[in-house]
Amino acid sequence: MPILPAPITNLSTALERLPGIGPKSASRLTFFLLRSPEEISRQLADALLVLKSSTALCKTCFNITSSSQEICDVCANPKRATGCICVVEEPLDVIAIESTAAFNGRYHVLNGVLSPIEGIGPEHLRIRELLERLRTEPVTEIILATNPSMEGDATALYLKQQLSQLGIHITRLARGLPAGGDLEYADQITLLRALSGRQEM
Numbered sequence: 474m475p476i477l478p479a480p481i482t483n484l485s486t487a488l489e490r491l492p493g494i495g496p497k498s499a500s501r502l503t504f505f506l507l508r509s510p511e512e513i514s515r516q517l518a519d520a521l522l523v524l525k526s527s528t529a530l531c532k533t534c535f536n537i538t539s540s541s542q543e544i545c546d547v548c549a550n551p552k553r554a555t556g557c558i559c560v561v562e563e564p565l566d567v568i569a570i571e572s573t574a575a576f577n578g579r580y581h582v583l584n585g586v587l588s589p590i591e592g593i594g595p596e597h598l599r600i601r602e603l604l605e606r607l608r609t610e611p612v613t614e615i616i617l618a619t620n621p622s623m624e625g626d627a628t629a630l631y632l633k634q635q636l637s638q639l640g641i642h643i644t645r646l647a648r649g650l651p652a653g654g655d656l657e658y659a660d661q662i663t664l665l666r667a668l669s670g671r672q673e674m
């Protein structure tokens with residue numbers, strides 16, 4: 474005999490599938506919604522329903538855009554430099570780089586990284602589309618901004634090999650010490666990368 478009615482366990486089970494939500498958080502959220510005014514649940518349900526149907530991928534850079542727009546706001550902005558493309562793994566990486574306000578070029582979102590274990594090869598990423606863009610856009614620099622992980626590094630290396638014949642300047646984000654960090658607490662790899670990525674001052 475289940476202790477809780479099915480509508481409660483159904484919602485808890487659905488919430489548990491979300492990243493970062495364990496069984497306890499899922500129950501807490503479920504009971505919060507149960508106690509809250511119906512309006513809160515309705516707004517959440519409405520937002521979830523239109524999430525997929527109202528968004529699309531930008532036809533040029535594959536960033537997330539509203540389904541009413543063929544291209545995203547960055548690609549549509551004539552003030553953004555056309556000569557430099559920053560290649561990232563996910564749309565969230567675009568938001569992170571945009572928040573620095575230090576980059577005025579355009580993006581290309583791979584929507585993943587190479588991962589032989591998960592069966593993700595170059596054909597699953599937007600690499601062919603990137604090569605197509607380079608044939609038509611006047612690009613002089615590509616910044617490989619994939620994550621500093623094993624998969625991110627492997628993807629950057631693969632892209633470098635693919636792009637090396639095109640005569641385009643290829644750079645990789647410098648990896649260094651976190652702001653406010655202390656040298657003595659940095660791990661060996663971070664310190665090694667900070668040293669090899671040192672800049673003129």
Ligand SMILES: [Zn+2]
Nearest residue numbers: 531534545548
């Ligand atoms: Zn775009």
